[in-house]
Amino acid sequence: MKLIATDMDGTLLNDERKISKENAEAIKAAQQDGIHVVVATGRDFKEASMPLKEAGLTCPILCVNGAEERSANGELIHAVSLAKNEALTILDILTAADVYFEVYTNRGAFTDDYEKGLEIVIDVLQSAGSDDSYEKMREIAKHRFESGAVQLTEDYTKLIDSTAVYKFLAFSRDETKRQAAKDDLEKKDVFSVSASASDNLEITHWQAQKGIALRRLAERLGINSDDVMAIGDNLNDVSMLKYAGTAVAMENGEAEVKQLADFVTASNEDNGVAKAINKWLK
Known part of the structure; x- marks a missing residue:
């Protein structure tokens, strides 16, 4: 090895x-x-x-x-990175499906919703089989913001226009919404659509x-x-x-x-x- x-x-x-x-x-x-x-x-x-x-x-x-x-x-x-038009296409698909998402860029990760940003970490922990209490998982999730690992943005469109976009991390416990978004994304040959937890989607360029x-x-x-x-x-x-x-x-x-x-x-x-x-x- x-x-x-x-x-x-x-x-x-x-x-x-x-x-x-x-x-x-x-x-x-x-x-x-x-x-x-x-x-x-x-x-x-x-x-x-x-x-x-x-x-x-x-x-x-x-x-x-x-x-x-x-x-x-x-x-x-x-x-x-994703081209700007590709990133905007993903944004439109996820928004139309009513699926929460974060955007990963060369300047770090961004969200436009603090509370849902916490929920996504809790979901990852639960999917990994964590035995921690909900309160403990929420404290772990808050550390993402406190450490600067994820930042708040008011406008994803402006963010996409000014940064190199690497990934969209989408999250929904609603399987119907999540699957609808996944189906529309997979129609575009340029995207790779995978997952890192049971309730999320990770969308990158197919070469990423x-x-x-x-x-x-x-x-x-x-x-x-x-x-x-x-x-x-x-x-x-x-x-x-x-x-x-x-x-x-x-x-x-x-x-x-x-x-x-x-x-x-x-x-x-x-x-x-x-x-x-x-x-x-x-």
């Missing part, structure tokens, strides 16, 4: 959105053994960097589902996928896909699991992800990433 790629939410992070000591130690051990470790996440660079820094980890990051590739020191290596970004990184490092391991739990991880020679699903992962996997590791609350890495180090 020469390259390990791990998702963050529901995978590397526990339900408190932190990296456990066991996971951090396993990653450091792999790096010391000469194995490249990369984080592949739907988060933007700022939100992805915080838990890594807290755990004392330094590694490249494939941000926003592969829309950005950042080096271990944060340098922007590659970026795939974890699997494509992981392939690009591996090829630049001269590593064959057979020597790559990918670890994930949800549908936005599918492209990298299909690319990797060894695909690992989390115990808390979606059924479709487990079906793709070569083996299933423990849950994100039981240091599943560490157990998968240590299996190969041994």
Whole structure:
């Protein structure tokens, strides 16, 4: 094994959105053994960097589902953004379907609704099987705003006109609305539509996928896909699991992800990433 790629939410992070000591130690051990470790996440660079820094980890990051590739020191290596007309098309489809969404840009993530911005984090935690109380999850969600990981905007159209847009993160517990939006989005060949939780949609340019970004990184490092391991739990991880020679699903992962996997590791609350890495180090 020469390259390990791990998702963050529901995978590397526990339900408190932190990296456990066991996971951090396993990653450091792999790096010391000469194995490249990369984080592949739907988060933007700022939100992805915080838990890594807290755990004392330094590694490249494939941000926003592969829309950005950042080096271990944060340098922007590659970026795939949506054209303005494409971003406006997504905005119109989601608005028409009455689906809440956030916009991820080169200036960070933005929302136009504070309360719904909290709900989306709570939904991710609940989908990952968190046992925390609603009040505890709400406090975790508030930290996104307090830390600057997500910002408020009054006008998405002006935001799209002035920034590079990487991703729309849409959320609705109404399956009919969510499916209507998904169907309309998938009619456009230029978009990749996936999910990181049961009630959301993640929309990027079709070239902004974890699997494509992981392939690009591996090829630049001269590593064959057979020597790559990918670890994930949800549908936005599918492209990298299909690319990797060894695909690992989390115990808390979606059924479709487990079906793709070569083996299933423990849950994100039981240091599943560490157990998968240590299996190969041994």
